[in-house]
Amino acid sequence: MIEAVGLTKRYGDKTAVYNLSFQVRPGAVTGFLGPNGSGKSTTMRMILGLDNPTAGHVTIGGYPYRRLPNAPRQVGALLDAKAVHGGRSARNHLLSLAQLSGIPARRVDEVLGVVGLHQVAGRRSKGFSLGMGQRLGIAAALLGDPQVLLFDEPVNGLDPEGILWVRNLMKSLAAEGRTVFVSSHLMSEMALTADHLIVIGRGQLLADMSVKDFISANSADFARVRTPDTEPQQREKLSAAITEAGGHVLPEQDGALRVTGLPLPRISDIAHDTGVRLWELSPHQASLEEAYMRMTQGAVDYRSTTDQKAGLQQPLPPDVQPPMPVPGQGQPGWYAPPPPQQGGQPFTVPQGAPQAPAGPYGAPGAPAANPYAQAAPQAPQAPAAPPAAPPTAPTASDVTKPEDAR
Known part of the structure; x- marks a missing residue:
């Protein structure tokens, strides 16, 4: 389970994420949606310990990523499929990752078969197409047979057969009791793949509910x-x-x-x-794309002149920017975590969490919601939260775009 509480990230005077709280539960595919520059990539980097939050905290299975024992075998992630040494073959790339994490070498050939690259395992990755690079990145995420998986645009560059394969893979991983968090801009795929949605705009939470409730809350049946x-x-x-x-x-x-x-x-x-x-x-009923466009039209920072002529809503000037609406609040599936407190603890893992089947490197029957309990029985104290964020929400000019946040 992934839990974020009061997550805020600032780069100088720019705010990429502002007071963001949500949960990603095991046993379901959770879609992570938002316009360009909304803070999705920054949020994923904070989950994986690549960026430190300015305020708030985020945990995986109750612990910060950097304190997880042998984290690559607990959490798998695909953030940038191009992060591969072009001179290495697909097998050698995965083999080096396996050796760093103490994963048996036989697992390399297993995941190459899963992603369909076994026939080109000896080719250098610099000759791979965009879709083949995506498959190699997914293989790296699956290498440690982790219980928690994060994917940023996993179908980018894939053909229709590959998109269908990724869709089925996400669903099968969630059916095994794993936590699957997927960021994508393809609404049609999210409608077919995701069970739950977390939508953000300009670094703030817009919605946290099931796909069905999201569509109903943002469209007229x-x-x-x-x-x-x-x-x-x-x-x-x-x-x-x-x-x-x-x-x-x-x-x-x-x-x-x-x-x-x-x-x-x-x-x-x-x-x-x-x-x-x-x-x-x-x-x-409206499609997920129509409902998404209706909710986020006020949080889009870039509009073409054609959009202006069509009368599409423009972002308001910074001095009159209203607080972000939260559609669906109070409806079934709505989740509103408490605000972060000084020196507060992460949420406790609920009892009765679904049991995940044993992987080749895990103990049988390990709880999917907290697969690290045996390795680290004592939860470390969360660091005291920095001074509270200002009461006003960040404006459009204060929000960093993905290319800046990266």
Whole structure:
């Protein structure tokens, strides 16, 4: 389990992440979404101990990454697939990582087979395509058979077959009780892969809920109703009855009706009671992409002139920037951790966490939520939090972009 509490990161006068709190639970694929420059890469770097937070803390299984015993065998990550010595072959690259972490050499060939690079294992990585480099990066993340996995844009450069393979891989890893945290800009893939979403904008939390709840909270569900085209009076009759029952009816260009405010069974009953035949009665919901665009349109820092002409919302000037909204608060699946306290402790791991199957290097039945309990029975005291962050949220001009944060 990954837990972030009050996470803040500043680079000089620039704020990349501001008071960010969330949990990534085992047994599910958690998608990490946000516009360019929202702080996703910075957050992942803080999780892995590559950057120190200015305030707050983040733990994996209850411990900071740097205090995990043999961390590469506990946590696997893909942040930059190009971080490979081009003169080394795929096998030698993985073999060097395995030797540094005390992983048996036989595991190298296992993961090469998993990612489909076994036939090119002897080729130098500088000759690899973008997709092959991604597969090699995924192999490195899987090398230690870890319980916690982080992937930043894992399908970048992959063909459709490769994208499907990554999707199935993420789901299978989560089904084994592992913690899987995936950052991506492909909404269609997140809709098919993720079970839960964490959405940030300008370094702040926008949503932390299931995919279904996220779409419902950021779109208007409606029912599409169609009556026989040759009987317009039937449509008018049904429209009046639905309005009388408390529904809202809007005509569509093809003659159908868009109904909101009533469930489908109720609409069917009204049509039956009024003697109106239906040609269509179907539920409609926005896609994840539409819901995401609606939520984050005010947190996008770069707009083309074409967007301006189309009337898309622009970021407000820094002096009038409102606090970020938090859609979905109070709905099922909403999670709001307490604010960080001076000298506070990480969250305790809930009892009854799902059990992960034993890997080739792990003890059987190790709890997926805290696979490090036996190796480090005493949780170290968390360092005292720095002075509280200013009450005002960072403005658009204060937020660093990924290329700056890296």
